[in-house]
Amino acid sequence: MKYYCYFPGCSAEATAVGLGVSVQAIAKSLDIELIELEDWTCCGSTPYGSLDKLESILIAARNLALAEKTGLDLVTPCPSCFLTLHQANLYLKEHPQLATQVNEALAVVNLIYHGGVQVRQLIEVLYHEVTPEVIASKVKLPLNGLKVAPYYGCQMVRPDYGFDNPESPQSLDRIVESLGAEAVPYPLKNRCCGGALIIPEEDLALGLIRKLLGNAAENGAQCITTVCPLCQMNLDAYQGSVNSKFKTNYNLPVLFTSQLIGLALGLDPISLGLNTNIVSPRKVLDSISKVMLEAKSGT
Amino acid sequence: MKSFMEEVAATPGGENIRACIQCGMCTGSCPAANKMEFPPRKIIAMIRAGMRDEVLSSNSMWYCLSCYMCTVRCPQDVKPTELAHALESLANQQGFRVKGTRTPAMYRSFVSSIKGNGRVHEVGIMLRYYLMTNPLAALKMWSQGLKLFVHKRMPLMPNKVKGKQDLAKIIQKFTEIRTT
Numbered sequence: 001m002k003y004y005c006y007f008p009g010c011s012a013e014a015t016a017v018g019l020g021v022s023v024q025a026i027a028k029s030l031d032i033e034l035i036e037l038e039d040w041t042c043c044g045s046t047p048y049g050s051l052d053k054l055e056s057i058l059i060a061a062r063n064l065a066l067a068e069k070t071g072l073d074l075v076t077p078c079p080s081c082f083l084t085l086h087q088a089n090l091y092l093k094e095h096p097q098l099a100t101q102v103n104e105a106l107a108v109v110n111l112i113y114h115g116g117v118q119v120r121q122l123i124e125v126l127y128h129e130v131t132p133e134v135i136a137s138k139v140k141l142p143l144n145g146l147k148v149a150p151y152y153g154c155q156m157v158r159p160d161y162g163f164d165n166p167e168s169p170q171s172l173d174r175i176v177e178s179l180g181a182e183a184v185p186y187p188l189k190n191r192c193c194g195g196a197l198i199i200p201e202e203d204l205a206l207g208l209i210r211k212l213l214g215n216a217a218e219n220g221a222q223c224i225t226t227v228c229p230l231c232q233m234n235l236d237a238y239q240g241s242v243n244s245k246f247k248t249n250y251n252l253p254v255l256f257t258s259q260l261i262g263l264a265l266g267l268d269p270i271s272l273g274l275n276t277n278i279v280s281p282r283k284v285l286d287s288i289s290k291v292m293l294e295a296k297s298g299t
Numbered sequence: 300m301k302s303f304m305e306e307v308a309a310t311p312g313g314e315n316i317r318a319c320i321q322c323g324m325c326t327g328s329c330p331a332a333n334k335m336e337f338p339p340r341k342i343i344a345m346i347r348a349g350m351r352d353e354v355l356s357s358n359s360m361w362y363c364l365s366c367y368m369c370t371v372r373c374p375q376d377v378k379p380t381e382l383a384h385a386l387e388s389l390a391n392q393q394g395f396r397v398k399g400t401r402t403p404a405m406y407r408s409f410v411s412s413i414k415g416n417g418r419v420h421e422v423g424i425m426l427r428y429y430l431m432t433n434p435l436a437a438l439k440m441w442s443q444g445l446k447l448f449v450h451k452r453m454p455l456m457p458n459k460v461k462g463k464q465d466l467a468k469i470i471q472k473f474t475e476i477r478t479t
């Protein structure tokens with residue numbers, strides 16, 4: 001069993017509750033223990049950083065200081081939280097004067113940050129530490145025949161963290177394959193979904209989402225998988241808006257990668273939060289039960 | 300007096316602007332370039348030319364999606380994404396009001412929600428945002444919000460976080476002592 005300090009991020013408790021519950025559900029089966037960081041707040045976030053970068057770093061530093069006390073690596077399933085916490089870590093290292101001021105402010109609540117936390121994203125832990133081979137060895141219901149478009153989006157691989165290639169990433173493809181599913185070619189796999197601008201600039205975002213859905217469909221995908229709460233929300237909850245705006249009829253379930261892994265591990269769909277997906281994941285479940293039936297009748 | 304270029308370079312995120320060689324790779328990679336009054340390469344040229352008001356009152360940086368494509372492709376490590384954030388913060392601090400984009404209002408609702416609750420609370424953000432921009436447009440969002448609500452993805456009440464008092468205290472202290 002490996003232990004990590006766990007930072008769920010705000011979405012995993014609300015708009016991406018399916019992410020939060022599925023991550024907790026698969027962790028035990030994969031021999032990792034995620035111990036939730038006590039009293040965490042918002043990571044610091046991109047919109048906050050856009051209005052006031054240093055104050056956003058201060059908020060990140062409070063979370064980092066709390067994590068440092070545990071002595072464990074800080075792991076988050078959310079690429080945006082990862083980016084914010086990771087960048088704050090780097091910025092504080094490069095700007096010692098700022099680090100001093102941040103610590104002076106943290107001292108008011110009896111905290112101090114020495115810069116010692118390693119921030120990681122869960123998908124990187126799954127890829128590098130758990131490894132696709134070990135995941136494959138724990139699969140109970142191989143997702144044979146299921147065609148999946150692995151969607152990386154932006155902040156899982158950019159800016160370049162040295163984890164996966166920012167232009168042509170592969171890690172999600174390998175994880176999808178470790179479940180017995182087929183990762184279809186997906187040329188737009190690392191393009192932007194519009195992110196938070198879905199709210200103020202819906203037209204711009206819907207145009208981008210349409211391209212992503214279209215590219216998955218034309219490559220034969222039956223569903224899409226992503227680790228990012230914002231990407232999942234845009235592709236799933238706004239698929240209906242794309243269909244009405246562009247007169248299309250996409251029907252592509254968008255599963256968190258942790259949900260897909262959970263299904264292959266044989267976990268119950270409700271415990272993976274599949275009831276919170278907006279485009280019904282029925283298609284995916286049907287193809288899995290077909291595999292089960294075939295396996296039974298084959299013996 | 301500091302030139303606009305120096306002011307940007309002294310803003311967190313704008314540090315590397317001097318290295319730009321105007322190759323245009325950023326603009327060519329940007330999924331929002333055609334929405335921006337001045338796409339990334341051009342805005343850097345304008346900063347160099349000292350066109351302060353034109354730059355800070357433009358909608359350009361508010362269209363940045365933080366996709367970081369420009370950042371990984373820039374041959375000079377200018378980090379145009381960070382630069383966009385730096386321009387957003389300058390425009391915001393100096394009270395520039397931009398026509399034709401509601402993004403600043405959205406970001407401000409977002410930040411006040413975090414300051415108030417310690418965590419992001421979508422319902423609160425949306426209420427603030429639509430009150431600030433266009434209460435009627437909230438009706439359009441209603442069906443979207445309802446979809447999330449019935450799928451248990453839209454809690455009506457914010458989570459109570461003990462850390463939220465901590466946040467207020469450290470932000471207050473930091474505001475007193477920060478030098479940039």
Ligand code: SF4
Pocket residue numbers: 318319320321322323324325326339340343372373374375376377378379
């Ligand atoms: S890619 Fe970099 S060097 Fe080229 S124009 Fe953009 S910022 Fe300048």
Ligand code: SF4
Pocket residue numbers: 325328329330331332339362363364365366367368369370379380383
């Ligand atoms: S990070 Fe912003 S400026 Fe850069 S390519 Fe993406 S949207 Fe354009």
